[in-house]
Amino acid sequence: MSQSGIGYIDQNARSNWMRLRTLVTVRWFAIAGQILALIVGKQLFGLQLALGPCAAVIGLSVIANLLAVIIFPDNRRLSEAETVSTLVFDTLQLSMLLAFTGGLNNPFALLILAPVTIAATVLPARSTLLLASCAVAMISTVGLTYIPLRTANNSLLEMPVVFVFGFWVAIVTGIIFISIYTRRVTSEMTSMSEALLATQMALAREQKLTDLGGVVAATAHELGTPLATIKLVSAELMEELKETKDLYGDAQLIREQAERCGEILRSMGRAGKDDLHLRVTPWSALVREAAEPHLDRGKNVVFTFDGNLEFDLDQPLAYRKPEVIHGLRNLIQNAVDFAQTQVRVNISWSDTEFFVKIFDDGPGFAPQVINRIGDPFVHRRKRSKKNGARPGYDGMGLGLFIAKTLLERSGAALEFSNGSAGDPLRGAVVRGVWPRQKLEAVDLPTGKNRPIEIS
Template sequence: MSARNALQKHWKSLSAGAAEFESFAGHKNMLQLIHLRWLAVIGQISTILLATQGFGIRLPILPMLYVLAVLIAFNIGSHLRWHEEVSVSNRQLFFALLVDIGTLTAQLYLSGGTGNPFAFLYLLQVILSAVLLEVWSTWLVVAITTFCLMGLSRYSLPLQLPFDSPFSLFGLYRDGMLICFLLNAGLLVYFLTRISRNLQERDAQLAGLQQQAAEEEHIVRMGLLASGAAHELGTPLATLSVILGDWRRMPEFRDNPELLEELNEMQHQLKRCKSIVSGVLLSAGEARGESAAKTTLNHFLDALAEEFRTTRQVTGFEYHNRNPEDIPVVSDVALKQMICNVLDNALEASPDWVCFEVLREQDALTLRVTDRGPGFRPAILEKLGQPYQSTKGRAGSGLGLFFVMNVVRKLGGSVNAQNLPAGGACVEVQLPVTAFKL
């Protein structure tokens, strides 16, 4: 049941992570809108100066400056808020675009309405909404901008030129259309490129999260199978234990040293099988009476290395613990199995020699396992940690590093594997010290 609960928890984590990435991308896009708004402020000031000083157009300067002041104040407030807060929703982006549409409408009303060529800047707002907002929000922006244009076509303050002006309104409108087109095109290319990059990063993060959830679901299902198999193995192992105990009391075995030695070895291996079954059940959350024991980091690693030395048939095993600061920890079965998995893989590739090193650098602990085997194939290194990537050629093989990668990722660490120039391979597991602490 605990494994099924873990599976539900993984999918809830996926949904929460997806919302978090969506909000993070929205924060980046909100910052892009703030930058665009500063450009709009500079552009409006430049246009007002050019129109009044360069072409002599009469504009209501004071009301237009009031609108600019509102836009500047809103942008300063937006910058202060979104500099600290990183969670941005669709409604908040929608409101920011509404403010831009409102100030643009006010400025157009004061400067000719639809007779002002810069009315085509509404298209910029519509396109930005199509990229940034949900569908319903985009269509609402389309409706609002259409309503604004319809209103400006009937109600606005007309543009006025001096009687002796060498310019005509039609010529100015034509030149303004060209400037507006260049402005729209340049801003769209620049900002849509940056916004698209934000959305691509979000999609990549979501794809990675979905891959992680799929891998964790695979592990949970494997855990269910392993737990069921461990339960099923309990009865035959108990039966074998009783049979071996009976054999030990029989004269045929008791009086034969060779058979008695083999019987002792069988009982030793049977005891190890029971220990493995207990470990599987403990990892699945169904401990058979055993409880997590408090220990220290060095004692935990030293005991693990000693157990590996005595339970595996390895000719040469080197263990170097270079952790200068011992800390209290709780012995974790999953962590122990993860380290043993790396050691077992090295032993299978290099039965004659395996080296296990423990290094400490500030708050990071590095577990380095080195062997003298054939090393990893390039294809394996490229897909490190993916299931069923193995050189062993057996059905179902290649899950070792897959489990290692997922356990380490859960603990906030990383795994690095490489081939050594002199031959052999090296796998480094880097974990934060907090992953071991009480």
């Protein structure tokens, strides 16, 4: 589970994404191509082919496809073991067909790469390695044991040994390269896809929390009048029922419970109804709001103002965008996680830009990954011996990816570095800069406040 509370798909579960129908369809195309190649070789070029064994091998694929279609439903998802078995069967079938049609002298030997490519795309590393090893073993066997190709006049069709050996080396190299390269690219694409999904979910969650706070506050506001009426009527009843002890106690209880309801509602909401003016806030207040959940986690979080005053009357107003709040919250959370005792958040602004700079006194970013900060699933930030493992989290890569994605979407430019020798906080430093036109609330919202409606 990530620091944002979002679960992720196990990489090994991706093998269950392969549909049986997909492999069956691909195999039908392969069967058609193999039959066509035999017909062309026999009729057009007059090659002497072992048609009986070749037909038997192709027949195995036809039988396998028919059984798969009859026994299993079209939408059947194959497990890892089933996918491996299917691809090993296809590799063996192609190897046998090559052995009956010239071995490595057959240019179609290159097709042995197809099952390996599929495996590297959808299967875990161990299964890809198994299939690649099988492919290398089979193509090596075919290179040594095969029925040679002959023309109509019984002439032998064979390449020089050095070319055959070079072809074998090229195929084996291709198997290894495609296995590694395709697997790496597929893993990165899957990680990026999952991380982008996590970003969208985090933003949606932040928006829902913001809306929920407004709903609660709107409830407190709207119920204020009826609760006040209940309190007033109950007070009048208490005056009239002084002589009746039981009824007086009931009226007093009604008043006390109405007051308690009011206190509960006031404590649950902070923002009133959907107040148009609460859609904007001073820049420093926005950063403080983002940091609020991490102010009581045992680290000293200090706010400073470089060249600006917190209560400057000319302080710009910013829109309370959920992506900005959530992104800054993740950056501050990361600093608090790795800090030893202190985090400093520097807030400033100019005529053209908003600035925020987050320092901590932790060990800082590892030099070998500092240029990759913000990529999903980077887990190599150094940890101090004093703090040990990061408290309560698996790693820092996904949180920073979410923060970087959300903040850059809002117009921010982020820089990640380590503190200088002259700074008492020599840990990690994250600097964010926004053009004022991206966040500044120039035209304040106007119109009537609207209650939040729940559908």
